[in-house]
Amino acid sequence: MATALGENKSLQERINSLQIKLNAANEEQRKTKLAVNFIDDPHDEDPHDTFGGPNSRHKLQNVSPSTTPTPPRSGRPKMNLNFSREKRKSERTTAIEKQLSELSKKAAILAIDGEKYPFTIEDLEWVEEIGSGTCGVVNKMFHRATDTTMAVKMMGRTPIMEEQKRILMDLDVITKCNDCPYIVQCYGLFISQSDVYVCMELMGTCLEKLLKTTRTPIPEPILGKIALYVVKALQYLKREHGVMHRDIKPSNILLDERGNVKLCDFGISGRLVDSKAKTKGAGCAAYMAPERVEPPDPLNPDYDVRADVWSLGISLVELATGDFPYPGCRNEFEVLMKIINEPSPLLPANSGFSEQFQSFVNVCLQKNLKYRPKFDALLEHPFLVRYERETPDVASWYANVTSYV
Ligand code: ADP
Numbered sequence: 001m002a003t004a005l006g007e008n009k010s011l012q013e014r015i016n017s018l019q020i021k022l023n024a025a026n027e028e029q030r031k032t033k034l035a036v037n038f039i040d041d042p043h044d045e046d047p048h049d050t051f052g053g054p055n056s057r058h059k060l061q062n063v064s065p066s067t068t069p070t071p072p073r074s075g076r077p078k079m080n081l082n083f084s085r086e087k088r089k090s091e092r093t094t095a096i097e098k099q100l101s102e103l104s105k106k107a108a109i110l111a112i113d114g115e116k117y118p119f120t121i122e123d124l125e126w127v128e129e130i131g132s133g134t135c136g137v138v139n140k141m142f143h144r145a146t147d148t149t150m151a152v153k154m155m156g157r158t159p160i161m162e163e164q165k166r167i168l169m170d171l172d173v174i175t176k177c178n179d180c181p182y183i184v185q186c187y188g189l190f191i192s193q194s195d196v197y198v199c200m201e202l203m204g205t206c207l208e209k210l211l212k213t214t215r216t217p218i219p220e221p222i223l224g225k226i227a228l229y230v231v232k233a234l235q236y237l238k239r240e241h242g243v244m245h246r247d248i249k250p251s252n253i254l255l256d257e258r259g260n261v262k263l264c265d266f267g268i269s270g271r272l273v274d275s276k277a278k279t280k281g282a283g284c285a286a287y288m289a290p291e292r293v294e295p296p297d298p299l300n301p302d303y304d305v306r307a308d309v310w311s312l313g314i315s316l317v318e319l320a321t322g323d324f325p326y327p328g329c330r331n332e333f334e335v336l337m338k339i340i341n342e343p344s345p346l347l348p349a350n351s352g353f354s355e356q357f358q359s360f361v362n363v364c365l366q367k368n369l370k371y372r373p374k375f376d377a378l379l380e381h382p383f384l385v386r387y388e389r390e391t392p393d394v395a396s397w398y399a400n401v402t403s404y405v
Pocket residue numbers: 130131132133134135136137138151153184200201202203204205206209251252254264265266267
């Protein structure tokens with residue numbers, strides 16, 4: 001009884017302490033309107049943070065426990081900062097405008113199969129909507145002159161600084177990665193007064209939709225290939241561009257009927273400084289690594305690519321079993337509590353998964369960072385070595401599962 005009371009107390013203390021951190025992070029996010037930084041500045045705070053950014057899908061502040069402690073108020077003397085605030089704000093706006101106009105120079109040209117075609121958005125015929133997320137809507141569109149059907153992500157230009165940053169990050173990464181076969185290819189951009197359009201190669205679907213429509217777990221050999229390609233894409237992003245993805249989850253992994261597996265959605269990717277992310281960044285709470293949920297110093301985040309390795313591990317368990325590995329949560333706060341308090345998810349024993357696969361998931365889901373490998377080591381794991389060698393027919397499997405939905 002005494003122990004149970006003690007455990008309850010310590011759980012309550014942890015909830016309270018988490019809530020204090022969330023409140024502090026929200027307060028900090030409110031203050032980001034004062035921040036000087038821009039996306040190229042690694043010390044920038046990203047207000048799309050899971051902890052309540054304006055468009056966050058995970059509004060944790062709405063699920064606060066009944067006894068919400070408020071963060072201590074700082075005793076700083078009040079100063080009139082309006083002048084410098086305005087100055088910083090206009091500096092940031094100028095920086096964003098500058099980056100957008102740089103991108104505009106590259107815009108309005110489609111590069112398809114080595115040929116370049118000037119285009120405007122009127123040249124694209126709408127076919128159907130194929131996806132939507134926090135950042136925009138993705139439509140299937142047809143370009144008559146090149147006889148190309150493509151995926152076009154449309155993101156509204158907004159005066160909200162944080163959203164502009166997200167859009168720019170997405171554009172910045174996707175336009176640089178056409179040399180990576182595991183990242184969705186970009187054909188070109190179009191920037192109008194009101195919207196930004198990213199024209200991409202059309203993939204078949206994302207893994208989230210596939211799982212929802214087929215309601216069938218994905219076989220291990222297919223997941224072997226998916227894991228291999230995602231790790232290669234992440235390694236490429238880190239090596240070639242010094243960024244980490246920060247939002248690895250089934251809806252950001254795309255497949256097509258040729259058996260390609262590609263990453264998309266770079267809106268909240270984070271620049272790495274000395275291999276560490278210095279901003280809180282956003283990301284889906286459900287796939288978030290423990291060190292991101294409960295950083296030792298929430299106002300000074302400091303994590304690395306291994307956070308993406310965790311998200312890959314959670315995604316693999318979900319795809320292999322068909323179920324999200326933290327069941328029974330009523331809200332994201334409860335998921336976060338489970339990520340911190342419960343042992344890591346595992347692949348169920350005696351369900352036909354190979355030892356290599358179980359071990360791979362195990363290492364991805366090490367709660368202690370020290371034991372969670374980075375990409376080079378992961379690529380030497382027997383599970384990935386095996387799927388580097390073996391060639392399961394992803395294309396036929398894809399054709400088969402999508403034929404009866
Ligand atoms: P958001 O930032 O809004 O999450 P995404 O870039 O992830 O936007 O795109 C949203 C969804 O659109 C994806 O989950 C996927 O289902 C679909 N999608 C995105 N890009 C493509 C593409 N190139 N081909 C096919 N579907 C895509």
